[in-house]
Each structure stands twice: as structure tokens, then as C-alpha cells.
Amino acid sequence: MTGPVLRMESVRKSFGTTVVLRDVDLEVAPHTVTALIGASGSGKSTLLRCANLLEEIDDGAIWLDGEEITDPRADADAVRRRIGVVFQAYNLFPHLTVLQNVTLAPRRVHGLTREEAEERGMALLERLGLGAKAQEYPDRLSGGQQQRTAIVRALAVSPRLLLLDEITAALDPELVGEVLDVVRDVKGEGMTMVLATHEMAFAREIADQVCFLADGVVLERGTPQAVFEDARHERTRRFLRRIVEAGRL
Template identity: 65%
Template sequence: MTSLTKDPSQEVELAPLLEVRSLRKAYGDRVVLDDVSLTVAPGDVVCLIGSSGSGKSTLLRCLDLLETVDDGQILFEGDDITDPRVDAKRVRRRMGMVFQAYNLFPHLTVLENCVLAPRRAHGLRSKAARERALELLERFGLAEHAHKHPDRLSGGQQQRAAVVRALCTEPTLLMLDEITAALDPELVGEVLDIVRDLAARGTTMVMATHEMAFARDVATTVCFLEGGRILEQAPPDVMFTDPAHPRTRAFLRRVLG
């Protein structure tokens, strides 16, 4: 059950966990994703950057099968998950998703939010699910809030709880959709800290983010999206010091000031 982590000593080339091939998504005439290709190996932390409307969120939603794609393929753990015969539920059980607006269930306590999927979708026993959830809540400093309803918590606490909820199912791939965008600046740190912690433990993640310093810190690959395309894809030290594409340079100049 330690699929989340990879042994750092093991430096052999691993089979990709996720492979996106020429993905296309359009809403009517509006093309939101155009020929997007991306490979994610186990342990990778891929940061998607780009202005709003560039297709970052749509890409994540396509990966989680929340949207049907119009062309191209997504291979996850070797299976083509865009095949209509694939059971989306089973695929999503191996993935975790955290949304910008937390999307915690307001009628359940934090703990109940966390044990819902392990119990009802993964068939874990109540006791095991609670133990795992409490352990994770403890690790991320939320133990004292386990029995509160989400609306009683601060935004940062809610988002941390949402991350824990996604981790409780032990996903092999964790997707984060601008999870700090709705937070006060002073609360951003506590959420990014736990993502940093996850990255250090080798969690495979794909995240859309506006936090450039953070992306530079944790990413193994940074993708710059514009107009639904990945214009540039590079390790962070290259992307943030010597971007190849003029559009990337223009974007980074704008956001880094």
C-alpha cells in the first residue's frame, strides 16, 4: 500500500504512470485543450502554469474523467482510460483530486468526509478507515478538528482537510486544481507546506498553480499552457531562468513582476 512513494535510491527509468497523447477538448466551437501531450512518471510533480482560461483546470478534469475528451488518449497505469468501456468509477478510485473551492461535504464532519470514500467506494472497514483518516489528520495538524463540520474551519484548514480526504483513498496520482487560489495569503503557506511534504515523500502529483516560487521549489516538470496548448515543458530551473518560448517569458515577467 505504499504506492504513493518511490524509493529514491532506485534511479532506473520507470514506466510512466500517466501518459497523455494529443488530447483535445472543445466546448462547441471553443477549443479548450488542443493537442496536449504529457508524460508523468511515478514520483513526478508536474506543475501546470499559465493564465486563467489557458486550460489547466480542464486538463485536470479530463484526467479525472470528469469531462469526456474529444480526441487523443489518456493512459493511466498502462490502461487507456478514455475508452468508453472503461468504468470511470474504478479509474477515479486510483486517483485523488483536490478542488480550488475545497468541495468538502458540509453535512459531514471532517472525519466523516475523510472516511466516506474509503468505506463506501473502497470497501474498507469502518475501524480501519477511521484509523487511517485520523492518522493523516494528525500528521497534517487537523486532529483537533476531526469532529467539526467544515464550515467551522478556516479556509486553510478546510483545504488541508480536503487534501487529507483525497489522500485517505491512497491514490497513485494526486491532482490539485489551484488549491490555494481561494485562500487568504496568510493561509496559503500552511496548505503549500503539506503539498511540499507530500512531494518530499514521493507522491506523484499533477497540479495547476499560480504559486511560481512554490512550483520552482517542488516541481520536477513545469508546463506552461496557453490557449489550450502546452507551449513549453521543462524542469523548473530551466523554465524559470531560461524559458525557450517568448510567450513563456512574457507570462513569467508578468507574474514574477
């Protein structure tokens, strides 16, 4: 398939009287990374939740591989099986081991046998440096290891699209690097990703497309070089100046 993996057209979303997304257009090509940047409250997380149908949009349409997933006749559960999501909170089941957390969805939702799910899960854990932790419980892991496990769990279902929502926000600074290394590895495997992040240097490094959101509008989009070095909008430039002054770019 040569078209975009994800396409949003004129998407609007409000909570009560507060408009969170205003006529958002977005295209994500296969095997690319799109970074969503902007201040807290700009609509980044809501955009991701709409893409996964966790939030119902008020207007517009969303397509996944050319299929309109916001059509009322679409099977939302079937759509979500094709999209992996990792949130700020790890959301691991505390009573399950790392391997059990990783293999739960492949077995229960995708119908893999225990042997198939465990073989795939162990291969991913080994690849991302967690093989030795397979039989540990989440409370025995560092925050970085828990977040890496959450990424492995999302990858274990072989998603068409991976959505990452501020996945380093809850981590101590010294643990951020190990999680970002995993995202680099996943990009190297060709995964299509959309990530909302406050890690500007990382967004500049890893993204093929950067979108700056302000007040629910995609105010600016382009290559990392275009957005970070030659932003067209004063609001984008002002945001980036603050990031530079804070030593985060």
C-alpha cells in the first residue's frame, strides 16, 4: 500500500465548550515518524486518542490504510487491534510478569497460542534489552524498564501504527535515554509512529515530519530542519525560543 498509513481530515474535537482540536489535517506516510510538539494543552494527546478511537471526534474523518475508521459502521475494536499505543503511565498489570504482560493481548485478542506469543514476546524483550527481566514483576523494574516493557507490549501485536504519548514524561531524567534508545531501534525496524513529546532534541533527531500544535491547530508542519531552523510562524518561533532558553534544544 502506497498511500498514507494515517490520514486525518478536518478533525474537530471539543470537551463541553472547550474546542481541543480545530480542523486538524494530518498525513503519516508508511515507515515514517511524525513528532507532535507544542505546549501542554495544545491538543497533542487528544489527537492521538482520536487516532485510536479512544475519543469520538465531533467532525471530520480519519483513515487508517485508506479505510475510514470514523465511519459509524467501522469496528472500533478491530481498528484498535491494528494500532499500538503507549501512554505516559505504564499501565502494566502488577500481578503479571513482564512476559505475561507482553503476551496477554497476542493470546487473548489476536488468537496466538501461548507458545507463539511467548516466542514472539521473548524475541522482542531480548531485542530491546529486557530478556533477563521476563519473569520479573513490574514493581521490581525501574521506571525506564517498565516503560520499555510497555513499548514491547505494544509491539507484540505487530501493529500497523504505533502511537506514543509523552512516554518519557513520568521518568527520572537519567532513565529517559534508555526509553528513547528503544524508540530509535523501533524506527530502525521501519515502524510507522506518531509521537507527542516534549523532548525537542529527540524530535529533531528522529522525526521525518514535525507538527507544531497551538490551541488545537496544526500551526506549522515540515521537516525537522524546516520547523526548528526556519519556522514561518511567530508563535512557533516563540515556543522554540523558550525551549532553547530552558536548555532543552
